[in-house]
Amino acid sequence: MSLTVVAAVTANGVIGRDNGMPWHLPEDLKRFRALTMGRPMVMGRRTFDSIGRPLPxxxxxxxxRDASWHHDGVEVVRSPAAALELLAGLDVVLAGGGELYRQLWDDVDVLEITHIDREIDGDTRLPPIDPDRWVETARDDRDGFSFVSYRRR
Incomplete structure (x- = not known):
């Protein structure tokens, strides 16, 4: 199994505010689509609710953890471990949110990060990308943000 995080993060570590993204970067959304298309995605319920539907x-x-929660077109599990067990052997994308990132951070193999070159207030953060644990393998600098790939050391 391979586990990849795909996320956008500000200079101060923010990935979200009030169950949404406090920015709009069409190029990031296009990259997210390209990196996730055809791959199974795991996300927390609040992240799914912020999207509102399964992505084609x-x-x-x-x-x-809410045993009564369900939505057509998605599979529901009660724990991160159950998600990994369900998708064993597959190339999986971890699509958020912050709590799920924290719980599975030590299992992640690849980070596909959009670094936004400004600080934005928010209530959800990405765990730190420790250079002792992660090596940058690719970078594409743009106006105000960068697409950066990392692999676990």
């Missing part, structure tokens, strides 16, 4: 062309697994 991607198997979606939602992690929630």
């Amino acid at each position: 062309g991607r198997r979606t697994v939602v992690v929630t």
Whole structure:
């Protein structure tokens, strides 16, 4: 199994505010689509609710402790471990949010990060990308942001 995080993060570590993204970067959304198309995605319930629907062309697994929660077109599991077990042997994208990133951070193999070159207030953060644990393998600098790939050391 390979586990890849695809996320956008500000200079101060923010990935979200009020269950949404406090920015709009069409190029980041296009990159997210390209990196996730055809791959199974795992996300927390709040992240799914912020999107509001399953994304076309991607198997979606939602992690929630709420036994009554369900949504057509997605698979529901009760824990991150259950999601990994369900998708064993596959190339999986971890699509958020912050709590799920924290719980699975030590299992992640690849980071596909859009670094936004400004600080934005928010209530959800990405775990730190420790250079002792991650090596940058590709970078594409743009106006105000960069697409950066990392591999675990």
